[in-house]
Amino acid sequence: xxxxxxxxxxxxxxxxxxxxxxxxxxxxxxxxxxxxxxxxxxxxxxxxxxxxxxxxxxxxxxxxxxxxxxxxxxxxxxxxxxxxxxxxxxxxxxxxxxxxxxxxxxxxxxxxxxxxxxxxxxxxxxxxxxxxxxxxxxxxxxxxxxxxxxxxxxxxxxxxxxxxxxxxxxxxxxxxxxxxxxxxxxxxxxxxxxxxxxxxxxxxxxxxxxxxxxxxxxxxxxxxxxxxxxxxxxxxxxxxxxxxxxxxxxxxxxxxxxxxxxxxxxxxxxxxxxx
Numbered sequence: 686x687x688x689x690x691x692x693x694x695x696x697x698x699x700x701x702x703x704x705x706x707x708x709x710x711x712x713x714x715x716x717x718x719x720x721x722x723x724x725x726x727x728x729x730x731x732x733x734x735x736x737x738x739x740x741x742x743x744x745x746x747x748x749x750x751x752x753x754x755x756x757x758x759x760x761x762x763x764x765x766x767x768x769x770x771x772x773x774x775x776x777x778x779x780x781x782x783x784x785x786x787x788x789x790x791x792x793x794x795x796x797x798x799x800x801x802x803x804x805x806x807x808x809x810x811x812x813x814x815x816x817x818x819x820x821x822x823x824x825x826x827x828x829x830x831x832x833x834x835x836x837x838x839x840x841x842x843x844x845x846x847x848x849x850x851x852x853x854x855x856x857x858x859x860x861x862x863x864x865x866x867x868x869x870x871x872x873x874x875x876x877x878x879x880x881x882x883x884x885x886x887x888x889x890x891x892x893x894x895x896x897x898x899x900x901x902x903x904x905x906x907x908x909x910x911x912x913x914x915x916x917x918x919x920x921x922x923x924x925x926x927x928x929x930x931x932x933x934x935x936x937x938x939x940x941x942x943x944x945x946x947x948x949x950x951x952x953x954x955x956x957x958x959x960x
Contacts, residue, residue: 785958786824787816788847788879790837793830794890794941794950795853801826808944811853811920814951821958824848826879833857834871841878849958850881853920853950856889856940859902869909876915884915885957890946891921893939896929918957923949 789795789812797810804823806813816823825844827837834854844850852875858868876884888903903919910917924946926932931939935946942950 784818784820784822786822786846786848787958788824788844788850788881789826789828789853790841790850790875790879791826791828791853792832792837792857793828794856794947795826796828796830796832798830801828809947811947811951811954814948815955815958821955826850831857833861833863834868834875838871838875838878841875843878843880845880847879847881849883849885850876850879851885851887851954851958852876853887853889855902855906856892856899859889859898860892865902865905869905872909873913876913884910884913885954886910886915886917887950887954888917888919888921890936890940890942890950891925891929891931893930893936896925900929916957918953920950920953923953 789801795801795810795812797807797812801812801823802825804816806816812823815821824847825842827840827842829836829840832840832854837852837854852872854872854875855868858865872886886906886909888906889899892899899921903921907917907919909915924932924935924942931946934943935949936942
């Protein structure tokens, strides 16, 4: 049998490559398709367009802002406000200011034709326009028709717990022509007896037919208040006309205020008390 050439032998030895099962199943793959484990895939990847990246970033930021807004809305919702309301009310109640406790000393303009002990006042006294048991409470005092400052000093007693003392006195002293030095001493001692830390000295109403008497007396009262560190309140300002006499409809005898006049006095004193 003739021999094959070396070239022929080389060709006879070549065999087709064997198919090898893949590690993930039984399907065969060629030797060229096998890659070492962990070898990176060299298949080129496409990057996202820059415009799309920017759009995604904007979307993320917008979502964060929406969540933050919803959180704030939830925190300040009506339900949350209602839940906080009882606490707020309790704090305000605890911080409420105590009423001012008022003491007063005077004559008929303060007395109202009745005793002051009960703290119930009619329209014939300015006290009815000041004391309301809410912002201003009655602490005590003394007043009597026709009383001079000497009578007041004799009648007053200490008023425990009084925050402020209002003195409206001098109509009878000035009407009788008493020396003002005597009036001043009586007023000083009256304030000492009552013992309130704050004193308001009120002006006296006009006096007809001699309005200058009340005007001069009120100037002396104002000077006394300044010397003593008291407050002077010209409660008669709303009662006087340009000549120092009474405005129409506020008196019927030239000395005592009618209920409308008492309301004017009361409004001025209340404003001063609540300062």
